Amino acid sequence: MFTRHRGSEGRRPSRYGNGETQVHLRGLLTENLSLNVEKSGATAATGGSSVTYGRPAPSESAVVGGEYEGRRGLPGAAGRPPSGMTQSVVVQVGQCGNQIGCCFWDLALREHAAVNQKGIYDEAISSFFRNVDTRVVGDGGSISKGKICSLKARAVLIDMEEGVVNEILQGPLRDVFDSKQLITDISGSGNNWAVGHKVFGSLYQEQILEKLRKSAEHCDCLQCFFIIHSMGGGTGSGLGTFLLKVLEDEFPEVYRFVTSIYPSGEDDVITSPYNSILAMKELNEHADCVLPIDNQSLFDIISKIELMMNSGKLGTVIKPKSLVTSSAGTSKKRQEKPFDKMNNIVANLLLNLTSSARFEGSLNMDLNEISMNLVPFPQLHYLVSSLTPLYTLADVNIPPRRLDQMFSDAFSKDHQLIRADPKHSLYLACALMVRGNVQISDLRRNIERLKPSLQFVSWNQEGWKTSLCSVPPVGHTHSLLALANNTCVKPTFIELRERFMRLYKKKAHLHHYLQIEGMEEGCFTEAVSSLSALIQEYNQLDATKSLPVEDIPRLSVAV
Amino acid sequence: MSIVTVQLGQCGNQIGFEVFDALFSDSHCPQKFCSKRENEAYQASCKERFFSEEEDGVPVARAVLVDMEPKVINQTLSRAAHSGRWKYGQHSHLCQKQGSGNNWAYGYSVHGPRHEESIMNLIQKEVEKCDSLSGFFIVMSMAGGTGSGLGAFLTQNLQDQYSNSLKMNQIIWPYGTGEVIVQNYNSILTLSHLYRSSDALLVHENDAVHKICAKLMNIKQISFRDINQVLAHQLGSVFQPTYSGEGSFHYRRNPLGIDWQVRPPLSGLPTLGKMPLSKELHFNTSIANLVILRGKDVHSADLGAFKDPALYTSWLEPVTAFNVWKTQRAFSKYEKSAALVSNSQSLVKPLDMIVGKAWNMFASKAYLHQYTKFGIEEEDFLDGFALLEQVIASYSNL
Numbered sequence: 007m008f009t010r011h012r013g014s015e016g017r018r019p020s021r022y023g024n025g026e027t028q029v030h031l032r033g034l035l036t037e038n039l040s041l042n043v044e045k046s047g048a049t050a051a052t053g054g055s056s057v058t059y060g061r062p063a064p065s066e067s068a069v070v071g072g073e074y075e076g077r078r079g080l081p082g083a084a085g086r087p088p089s090g091m092t093q094s095v096v097v098q099v100g101q102c103g104n105q106i107g108c109c110f111w112d113l114a115l116r117e118h119a120a121v122n123q124k125g126i127y128d129e130a131i132s133s134f135f136r137n138v139d140t141r142v143v144g145d146g147g148s149i150s151k152g153k154i155c156s157l158k159a160r161a162v163l164i165d166m167e168e169g170v171v172n173e174i175l176q177g178p179l180r181d182v183f184d185s186k187q188l189i190t191d192i193s194g195s196g197n198n199w200a201v202g203h204k205v206f207g208s209l210y211q212e213q214i215l216e217k218l219r220k221s222a223e224h225c226d227c228l229q230c231f232f233i234i235h236s237m238g239g240g241t242g243s244g245l246g247t248f249l250l251k252v253l254e255d256e257f258p259e260v261y262r263f264v265t266s267i268y269p270s271g272e273d274d275v276i277t278s279p280y281n282s283i284l285a286m287k288e289l290n291e292h293a294d295c296v297l298p299i300d301n302q303s304l305f306d307i308i309s310k311i312e313l314m315m316n317s318g319k320l321g322t323v324i325k326p327k328s329l330v331t332s333s334a335g336t337s338k339k340r341q342e343k344p345f346d347k348m349n350n351i352v353a354n355l356l357l358n359l360t361s362s363a364r365f366e367g368s369l370n371m372d373l374n375e376i377s378m379n380l381v382p383f384p385q386l387h388y389l390v391s392s393l394t395p396l397y398t399l400a401d402v403n404i405p406p407r408r409l410d411q412m413f414s415d416a417f418s419k420d421h422q423l424i425r426a427d428p429k430h431s432l433y434l435a436c437a438l439m440v441r442g443n444v445q446i447s448d449l450r451r452n453i454e455r456l457k458p459s460l461q462f463v464s465w466n467q468e469g470w471k472t473s474l475c476s477v478p479p480v481g482h483t484h485s486l487l488a489l490a491n492n493t494c495v496k497p498t499f500i501e502l503r504e505r506f507m508r509l510y511k512k513k514a515h516l517h518h519y520l521q522i523e524g525m526e527e528g529c530f531t532e533a534v535s536s537l538s539a540l541i542q543e544y545n546q547l548d549a550t551k552s553l554p555v556e557d558i559p560r561l562s563v564a565v
Numbered sequence: 566m567s568i569v570t571v572q573l574g575q576c577g578n579q580i581g582f583e584v585f586d587a588l589f590s591d592s593h594c595p596q597k598f599c600s601k602r603e604n605e606a607y608q609a610s611c612k613e614r615f616f617s618e619e620e621d622g623v624p625v626a627r628a629v630l631v632d633m634e635p636k637v638i639n640q641t642l643s644r645a646a647h648s649g650r651w652k653y654g655q656h657s658h659l660c661q662k663q664g665s666g667n668n669w670a671y672g673y674s675v676h677g678p679r680h681e682e683s684i685m686n687l688i689q690k691e692v693e694k695c696d697s698l699s700g701f702f703i704v705m706s707m708a709g710g711t712g713s714g715l716g717a718f719l720t721q722n723l724q725d726q727y728s729n730s731l732k733m734n735q736i737i738w739p740y741g742t743g744e745v746i747v748q749n750y751n752s753i754l755t756l757s758h759l760y761r762s763s764d765a766l767l768v769h770e771n772d773a774v775h776k777i778c779a780k781l782m783n784i785k786q787i788s789f790r791d792i793n794q795v796l797a798h799q800l801g802s803v804f805q806p807t808y809s810g811e812g813s814f815h816y817r818r819n820p821l822g823i824d825w826q827v828r829p830p831l832s833g834l835p836t837l838g839k840m841p842l843s844k845e846l847h848f849n850t851s852i853a854n855l856v857i858l859r860g861k862d863v864h865s866a867d868l869g870a871f872k873d874p875a876l877y878t879s880w881l882e883p884v885t886a887f888n889v890w891k892t893q894r895a896f897s898k899y900e901k902s903a904a905l906v907s908n909s910q911s912l913v914k915p916l917d918m919i920v921g922k923a924w925n926m927f928a929s930k931a932y933l934h935q936y937t938k939f940g941i942e943e944e945d946f947l948d949g950f951a952l953l954e955q956v957i958a959s960y961s962n963l
Binding site (some may be wrong): 091092129226227229366368369370372374375377378379380381382383384435445446447448450453454457464465466467468469470471472474557558560561562563 | 575579634635636637640662663664666667668710740741742743744745746747775778779784785786787788789790792920921922924925926928929930931932934935947950951954955958
């Protein structure tokens with residue numbers, strides 16, 4: 007049912023129908039700019055090489071001051087030099103990865119357009135976008151500040167079939183991507199991890215390195231790579247994980263956050279368990295943080311929303327833009343694209359994850375804090391995510407859902423993006439990232455309220471990491487993203503292993519893999535034992551669940 | 566006598582702003598209970614302590630702002646400038662692009678040495694602007710990475726370079742229920758290091774201030790801004806000028822000066838409370854108490870209750886342990902106000918809790934790889950634990 011990976015199937019239906027949405031979107035951002043040749047000539051800065059956020063000369067401070075005007079409505083404060091923020095690069099691999107990536111860029115543009123009223127290229131936008139003067143031939147002169155000229159996504163798009171990437175390049179987002187950011191082939195990976203990892207890995211290693219280095223050069227201070235892919239196919243799974251090792255070697259200081267779509271039970275790609283397990287080993291060893299997601303959970307969330315919308319109950323009209331599943335142009339009725347809604351949920355996850363790093367708030371949370379707080383041991387870096395609210399009601403006569411309800415929902419199993427029940431498993435750590443008009447007292451009150459129903463590991467009884475970001479997502483007054491390092495991921499891994507063993511015992515389809523150079527049975531056995539070791543860690547933690555919490559005897563000192 | 570303030574990290578900068586704002590507001594508050602001359606002397610003294618003059622007449626805070634990521638400093642600078650009443654120096658800040666990631670080790674071992682020279686230069690510039698330097702006031706939190714780690718590093722540096730000046734660290738004790746998961750580790754490391762290089766640690770607990778907002782001030786939806794303003798108010802009422810012993814018009818010259826009657830090598834762990842000790846039967850034993858009274862009728866106030874020997878440890882006489890400063894000039898809009906700075910056992914329990922939780926986590930070795938990555942080893946943790954257990958024991962034995 008949820009064929010995210012292609013293999014030899016026919017062409018997928020095209021995702022991007024009309025170009026109307028595209029014009030609308032671009033208009034939001036560029037309406038303030040008439041590309042005045044004389045003016046812009048002066049600001050086209052360095053050609054292509056890395057841009058530094060230096061201190062501006064005093065005469066430029068007015069513009070700098072203006073950067074903050076739009077956002078906070080303060081009169082420009084002169085003489086305040088900007089200091090750069092960090093940037094992230096998104097690497098989208100395979101069909102699934104690229105489709106999700108596309109939704110992400112769509113929503114990111116919408117979010118920034120809503121926040122950034124004046125069309126000034128500010129630090130928040132710079133975290134994911136470059137500002138480029140397109141009239142400069144060659145690499146496109148990067149502009150570090152001032153008005154937005156043309157935004158380019160900090161992204162590298164990789165696919166071993168051309169279909170999806172070509173659609174992107176013909177669709178409404180074509181101008182957001184630099185043609186030099188793409189790596190494509192035509193033959194595809196045939197749903198074979200080994201083809202993706204070994205064959206295309208070695209074939210494209212140089213190109214991949216080159217594109218990554220280029221994207222890093224365009225960053226003033228690169229903090230994080232976001233990799234988006236699916237686990238069950240060939241390209242996303244194989245080449246996507248090959249990429250991890252490359253990133254680790256080439257950019258050891260930069261975080262690797264991986265968003266992985268795990269195959270559902272009814273996945274009709276027979277070899278998806280092989281691909282997933284082989285990929286898991288790489289995730290275990292080379293990712294800093296993994297956000298596992300499965301299609302079934304996304305689908306369930308969509309069903310839940312639709313049920314609510316169609317129930318016909320009074321006051322169930324939803325603000326279209328507020329849907330966690332909506333994309334930028336939903337005000338117009340357009341052709342329903344099969345995976346749009348599901349992809350948008352994941353896109354929203356990534357937006358919310360980075361919101362506190364991009365926008366201001368009373369308690370900021372940068373991306374490096376996610377890893378620091380949520381990964382107590384290097385191998386336990388799988389984080390279960392949940393997003394609330396899923397929608398906002400449009401009827402102004404119905405009071406907005408109580409803030410506290412949002413917190414409760416975040417812990418319900420219906421809101422998790424993977425089949426998991428964190429409430430009945432063991433928490434190692436939990437992060438609550440709040441956006442909008444929520445204060446520290448609201449946060450604390452809800453933590454106090456929910457704590458008794460949650461089980462935390464004995465050595466981290468107070469394991470909460472919190473952040474407050476003032477800027478809410480589009481269409482909402484507030485929102486919450488919960489990230490849990492919780493043993494509830496275990497069932498997913500166990501099930502995956504079972505499906506793997508069913509195939510492996512019969513050696514089914516194994517020859518497709520073994521015939522690839524560099525592959526041998528050892529790869530399989532190593533991969534599954536890597537997974538088993540991980541499962542064992544979770545088992546050991548779960549075993550401590552029902553034990554009473556004992557204090558370790560303290561140091562005794564002579565006074 | 567001037568004080569140079571160093572604001573570190575998100576917390577330090579947010580609070581630092583509120584403190585300067587409170588000091589400025591108070592100093593320009595219309596006064597009813599003292600003479601014009603007194604008020605002017607007060608204002609001049611406050612100005613000398615905390616602000617320097619610039620050509621355009623807008624007072625400039627004697628402060629250095631440091632953070633490893635730019636958002637908060639940018640906000641702080643713009644809020645000050647926007648007010649039009651006072652501002653921060655144009656070049657008095659240092660910020661980087663990437664924060665410390667809540668990692669004490671990163672703040673201490675990476676950011677510290679990397680930015681040591683730049684920060685010390687900024688501080689040196691501020692010091693040079695002062696006619697006479699009284700000391701340093703360092704504002705930081707314990708839970709994060711920059712305030713805590715970089716703060717510890719910096720305090721050590723100040724100890725080396727300005728050994729004759731007083732260093733007082735304003736420490737924010739995090740909420741018991743996490744803001745940051747590794748806050749207990751960060752706190753242990755911060756406190757144990759500060760113990761060796763700071764002269765005084767002024768502590769504010771988020772939980773305590775939160776309660777003040779909720780119970781005493783009845784704020785419904787408490788924000789960090791509310792908490793910071795309460796805190797700033799308390800600090801303001803302590804740090805503003807007070808009369809010295811020699812006659813009414815002579816303001817006490819050493820704002821940080823108090824004889825902390827303590828046995829070396831312990832330095833004080835004083836708490837700031839708004840109300841004097843109530844008539845409870847059981848109370849914390851004190852080493853030293855300072856009461857600061859401002860406003861109407863200060864000279865007739867009865868402070869007998871503070872001189873009760875039962876409040877103090879057996880080896881101290883109340884007359885040496887208790888001090889009171891009275892100033893007729895009122896604070897802000899309050900007719901009468903009182904502040905208590907106390908070096909007592911009241912922080913033993915919170916400290917004990919933090920050490921206990923950190924110890925439990927340490928025993929399981931959770932998160933240690935994040936610290937060893939940057940050169941903070943298990944022995945460093947153990948040193949920290951040992952020192953703090955000693956502090957707890959010493960205070961408990963009062």
